[in-house]
Amino acid sequence: MFTITSQALDALEATPAWKRWNGGPNGLGRSAEDVYASFVGAQAESHEELVRILGADNLGGGVPVAVAKALARLSPWIDEPAVDPAVLDQVAAELGLYVYLLVDPRDGVPFYVGKGRGLRYAAHGLEANDVAAVGDVEQSRKHTHISELRQQGMEHEIWILRYGLTAGEYTAVEAAAIDLLMTFPVTPGENGQRLPLAAQDQLTNARREDARSHGMRLLDSIIGEYAAPPLATETPLLLITLNGWNDMPEGEVIAGGTTRYGAGYKPEWLVSSSRVRAFEAIGESLSAWWNLSPSSVERRGIKHVVAVHRGVTRALFEIQHDSWESVVTDRLDKRGRTISKTAFKVTPISEGALFDEVVGRHGHRVVGRAKGAQNSLYYWPR
Structure with missing residues (x-):
């Protein structure tokens, strides 16, 4: 959450954007204080939303987007570096x-x-x-x-x-x-x-x-x-790659008796605001059914699972303790042994130090994993 402060007033009047607008034929001749005071305390969930708030017609004359951007970037609570x-x-x-x-x-x-x-x-x-x-x-x-x-x-x-x-x-x-x-x-x-x-x-x-x-x-x-930094956390994680979404019209029962009607990753979830609203569906996609040993996960000290799509981390979940369930399939491995699949329940994490380390604003690139890797799971760190 970004909050607009009053600590950038003096600097505002020195910006080229302000001088071009306020000194031009359509300028209001107002001081930076007069303009900025209209927005002090306003909050926004993203830099984009903040600029829209600043550019709103709250002054009877409106503030051009260039000035709105200057205001936003001068706030000490805003850290919006230019794209590399x-x-x-x-x-x-x-x-x-x-x-x-x-x-x-x-x-x-x-x-x-x-x-x-x-x-x-x-x-x-x-x-x-x-x-x-x-x-x-x-x-x-x-x-x-x-x-x-x-x-x-x-x-x-x-x-x-x-x-x-x-x-x-x-x-x-x-x-x-x-x-x-x-x-x-x-x-x-x-x-x-x-x-x-x-x-x-x-x-x-x-x-x-x-x-x-x-x-x-x-x-x-x-x-x-591409702006996503490499994943560098030392926290043990279970990373699961989700590819395209597949509908399951008949439904599939997963851990806890819940029925899911699809699994994978939808294109609209690439938009962060949509992804946040879809945490439950993403969690269900991650939670079942995998050729995975609960004891291996616990032995590595792993308590969290991460959704990865196109090589970038997208969402973080905590694995609910003692929620593991297993089913025996009719398939055999290379040694002729029956294959079992496991599922578990999760709780979404959308803020905090670990979230910032693992997902954050842009997600984190998982170095060494191809964007199109098939649905797979792997441990982190390697």
Whole structure:
């Protein structure tokens, strides 16, 4: 939780953002104290939300997003370092050629489709590099829309529709996306919120075509993966890799008599706010059924299990003591012995020193594990 303090007032008036705005023709001629005092004590759960609060029209004249960012970054309670250029280079290499959507956060409706390569700039939100040859009228409409958002203290969202494409593919995907959105209007999302692949019930398709893990993503979630620091904790952990989500229409009984109706990791959980609300489902995915010896876990002093997806830690849980259950399968191992599978119950951990060490803001990269590793479990430290 970020809290706005009053300790950055003097520094605010020296920022270029403040001077350009307040000294310009549309400036209010107010002191930093007058502006900042309107927000002292305000709280937000993320830097993005904080900037939106600061950019709100609380002063009768509004504060442009550039000034809102300056205010946020000057607060001693805010630590929002610029994205490491090396991280952006890695993201650009990962994306290759891609097709992207610019989305209005007020209603979750796309207002521009483009194709690009690399990343053009980073300033709180990242805008994809537009390499399409477009006319002045189209550029003007796009920039006007973005300017309107910034005047309200908001930034457009960047969604990556497909990436890792060939030159022919990304031109075709861009054209198909434009035709689709110009033909079938998009219904505004609830409170503007939109999550990847969260409207699958809209179609009768039983499945979607394999996108080689290069499907619909928020650009911020891709950046977050590369910004994740290496996992370095010395705390003993059980790490379990979760791949794509699989529905279980018939249900499956797990530890404690609970029935789960799916297991794996859903695309929308790559968005942190959605992941927090899904801790119960993620915990159920982790908890059963594994070829795992409870005695081996206890002998290593392991009390916690971690969900890993695409090589990054996503959620932390405490294994409930004495909750282990086992079932005997009809399968045999290489020595001809019957294979048993185990399950356990978990309690989510969403804050504290261990959470920061293991998950934190961006998650932590598990060095040496491939992003596409099959559902597997392994011990940490190695």
